[in-house]
Amino acid sequence: MTAVAAMASERKRGAGGNTDAFLGVLLITPIVLVMAALVFFPLIDTVWDSLHRINPMQPGTPFIGLANYANMLTDGDVNASWINTLIYVVIAVTVETVAGVTGAALINQVKIGRQWVLAAVILPWALPGVVNATIWLWIYQPGAGLLNGILTAFGLPFENHVWFNDRTSAIIAVVTVHIWRMLPLTIVIVLAAMQSIPGELYEAARIDGASRTSMFGSITLPLIRSAIAMTNGTVAAFNFFDEAWVLAGPSLDTRPILIQIYLEAFQNLHFSYGMALSLVVTIVSLLVSLVYVVRVYRNTRLD
Amino acid sequence: MRGLFLTSVAFAALALAVPALADDAKPLAGKSITVLLPSPQGATIAADFEKDTGIHVDLQTLSWDDIRPKLVTALLAGTAPADVTEFDWSWTGQFNAAGWYLPLQDVIDKDTVADIGVAKIFTVDGNLLGIPYTNDFRVMLVNKKQFADAGITKMPTTLDELIADAKQIKAKGIVQYPIGLPLSPTEGASTSWYLLTKAEGGDLFDKDWKPLFTTPDSAGYKAMALELQMLKDGLVDPASTGLKDSQINDTMFAKGLTSIMISGEPGRLGQFADPKQSSVAGQVEAIVVPTASGVTRSYGLPEALGIPKVSQNQEAAIAFVKWFTTKQFQEANYANGVLPTRTSALADLAASGKLLSGDALVAQAKTVEPLFAQGTPTWYPQFSSAVNTAINAVAKGQITVDVAMKNIADASQKAMSQ
Numbered sequence: 001m002t003a004v005a006a007m008a009s010e011r012k013r014g015a016g017g018n019t020d021a022f023l024g025v026l027l028i029t030p031i032v033l034v035m036a037a038l039v040f041f042p043l044i045d046t047v048w049d050s051l052h053r054i055n056p057m058q059p060g061t062p063f064i065g066l067a068n069y070a071n072m073l074t075d076g077d078v079n080a081s082w083i084n085t086l087i088y089v090v091i092a093v094t095v096e097t098v099a100g101v102t103g104a105a106l107i108n109q110v111k112i113g114r115q116w117v118l119a120a121v122i123l124p125w126a127l128p129g130v131v132n133a134t135i136w137l138w139i140y141q142p143g144a145g146l147l148n149g150i151l152t153a154f155g156l157p158f159e160n161h162v163w164f165n166d167r168t169s170a171i172i173a174v175v176t177v178h179i180w181r182m183l184p185l186t187i188v189i190v191l192a193a194m195q196s197i198p199g200e201l202y203e204a205a206r207i208d209g210a211s212r213t214s215m216f217g218s219i220t221l222p223l224i225r226s227a228i229a230m231t232n233g234t235v236a237a238f239n240f241f242d243e244a245w246v247l248a249g250p251s252l253d254t255r256p257i258l259i260q261i262y263l264e265a266f267q268n269l270h271f272s273y274g275m276a277l278s279l280v281v282t283i284v285s286l287l288v289s290l291v292y293v294v295r296v297y298r299n300t301r302l303d
Numbered sequence: 304m305r306g307l308f309l310t311s312v313a314f315a316a317l318a319l320a321v322p323a324l325a326d327d328a329k330p331l332a333g334k335s336i337t338v339l340l341p342s343p344q345g346a347t348i349a350a351d352f353e354k355d356t357g358i359h360v361d362l363q364t365l366s367w368d369d370i371r372p373k374l375v376t377a378l379l380a381g382t383a384p385a386d387v388t389e390f391d392w393s394w395t396g397q398f399n400a401a402g403w404y405l406p407l408q409d410v411i412d413k414d415t416v417a418d419i420g421v422a423k424i425f426t427v428d429g430n431l432l433g434i435p436y437t438n439d440f441r442v443m444l445v446n447k448k449q450f451a452d453a454g455i456t457k458m459p460t461t462l463d464e465l466i467a468d469a470k471q472i473k474a475k476g477i478v479q480y481p482i483g484l485p486l487s488p489t490e491g492a493s494t495s496w497y498l499l500t501k502a503e504g505g506d507l508f509d510k511d512w513k514p515l516f517t518t519p520d521s522a523g524y525k526a527m528a529l530e531l532q533m534l535k536d537g538l539v540d541p542a543s544t545g546l547k548d549s550q551i552n553d554t555m556f557a558k559g560l561t562s563i564m565i566s567g568e569p570g571r572l573g574q575f576a577d578p579k580q581s582s583v584a585g586q587v588e589a590i591v592v593p594t595a596s597g598v599t600r601s602y603g604l605p606e607a608l609g610i611p612k613v614s615q616n617q618e619a620a621i622a623f624v625k626w627f628t629t630k631q632f633q634e635a636n637y638a639n640g641v642l643p644t645r646t647s648a649l650a651d652l653a654a655s656g657k658l659l660s661g662d663a664l665v666a667q668a669k670t671v672e673p674l675f676a677q678g679t680p681t682w683y684p685q686f687s688s689a690v691n692t693a694i695n696a697v698a699k700g701q702i703t704v705d706v707a708m709k710n711i712a713d714a715s716q717k718a719m720s721q
Contacts (some may be wrong), residue, residue, distance in 0.1 A: 056379055056401035162541050162544060165545075166699070249547075250488050251487075251488045266371070
């Protein structure tokens with residue numbers, strides 16, 4: 001009797017398991033199809049096309065192997081754009097992380113009207129990149145710009161100073177606008193992570209005599225690591241385009257790799273070269289992001 | 304009763320005949336086309352064309368810079384961005400090589416083509432790829448009041464006189480930076496250098512596409528050195544390294560902050576004469592381009608209408624191109640700031656006194672040459688990009704004129720080899 005009941009139970013589990021599996025497949029099918037059509041197929045197609053010469057000004061699309069990838073290595077403009085992009089990534093990720101955590105910690109201390117502070121903080125992120133860049137373009141204006149006006153009011157010699165005539169100041173000016181836009185996102189997500197930390201942990205630490213600094217280092221920081229990884233601006237910094245284009249156009253001093261790709265594809269009509277460059281950008285940004293994500297995953301997993 | 308019947312039949316026949324007659328006059332009535340042009344355009348273009356031909360037009364306008372990416376992406380995908388599109392002189396080489404546009408020499412009458420002298424800029428291998436509708440060439444625009452305030456009565460005809468006048472205007476404190484010259488990495492910086500190269504008496508390439516600007520005694524080299532000198536002498540605003548030509552027009556010349564637009568657009572004269580758009584209305588006039596020798600030169604940057612081969616409404620599109628480039632329409636469209644491409648329309652406007660700075664424009668129009676004698680090359684965008692990047696770097700003091708010229712020559716050779 002017991003054996004019969006056990007077999008019946010097994011059959012039920014088997015049937016239920018199949019139903020669950022079928023339902024699971026059914027539920028993920030739409031997203032798999034969408035991803036296949038809009039992401040995987042175009043990606044594979046782009047990889048294949050990047051191995052051909054696709055230039056509407058030349059007949060045919062002959063297979064050229066890795067020639068597009070080899071050409072990148074000796075292309076001076078591409079190399080200059082890569083250097084600019086890497087500088088942007090380092091500055092943007094560092095400042096966004098440090099300032100984002102600091103800003104979130106400060107806002108976390110605000111007890112009254114926090115929602116208003118948050119609403120004000122999120123505004124730059126809510127605005128399109130082009131709008132932000134245009135506002136900053138006015139701020140950086142040599143003649144009537146706000147920045148020169150403030151510096152001049154303090155007696156500093158910045159009347160009619162042209163910020164984009166020097167590469168270092170141009171890069172800082174451009175990346176500042178990007179940080180200005182992306183920082184609010186970091187603050188909001190890190191703040192949410194901070195607020196989810198149980199208060200008991202801090203109480204226990206206080207009883208043990210921990211200082212605020214050690215509580216931040218031993219409790220807050222480890223528990224917001226995953227949020228920091230999620231907000232990590234590496235991909236956004238690699239995809240930097242709007243602000244650099246509006247503020248300095250295609251100037252080689254500030255040209256990020258995405259503008260170089262745009263120029264190759266849509267100005268010079270070297271489409272497969274543009275595709276090859278896009279793929280390299282994708283791979284590099286994913287690899288760099290992966291380092292953070294894997295590190296954070298290892299540091300935050302519960303087992 | 305019979306009379307009533309016959310009368311009814313007669314009216315019915317008439318009612319049917321009238322649309323039929325109308326259809327004969329408007330054979331494409333009822334068709335619909337899309338047209339993509341740079342903004343701004345006259346507000347009544349679509350309605351006027353529909354009234355004349357019965358063809359409905361969906362007129363889309365975009366900023367000039369945004370049109371090319373839209374065209375390229377659509378055409379590469381094998382779809383028509385519109386049935387009639389903007390076609391700039393600088394795209395001729397690339398778009399011809401890509402085979403995207405319908406040759407028009409067999410559908411536009413020869414008299415029209417003969418009347419539009421700059422049509423040859425759009426002709427490659429015997430194929431006429433666009434019919435020019437806006438006659439953009441370069442003149443110099445000056446603020447004659449500021450010249451007069453500085454005690455200058457005779458307009459410059461040589462580059463030396465031009466520089467001397469600019470220095471006098473600055474010395475008298477009329478304006479801080481008398482010369483408007485774009486030095487940003489944009490097309491406007493390139494076109495200004497091309498004009499100064501012509502003004503110095505030279506050209507960019509020889510018949511074998513060998514660069515003619517690499518030696519210090521060449522016109523292109525002197526033109527770049529002149530730009531740098533004007534900047535160093537304080538005649539050009541250092542902020543020009545970040546300004547496009549349109550910004551120098553709109554934010555500086557139109558506000559009286561500069562006295563001379565080196566690379567002046569004739570079509571802007573209407574804007575500068577309009578008190579609503581300009582603080583210098585009544586003060587601006589065009590002069591023929593001063594040169595090193597005193598004999599003026601210029602080159603054409605006209606814009607045309609083209610029809611993509613993949614357009615599904617080519618007949619109606621051709622009708623629009625013909626209508627848009629008629630003498631009557633061109634004369635009327637001058638009120639919208641579009642300078643006619645037909646020599647006859649230009650002459651009519653000048654004779655009637657409607658053409659602002661008519662004498663200078665007609666005199667300059669006679670000297671207009673193509674920038675590239677062999678036709679615009681497929682690698683023009685790379686060349687132009689190398690030119691304005693080099694100008695920008697020279698103006699910022701990052702490289703010398705010598706290095707700039709070498710960079711441009713290297714970039715053009717590389718572009719040619721691709």
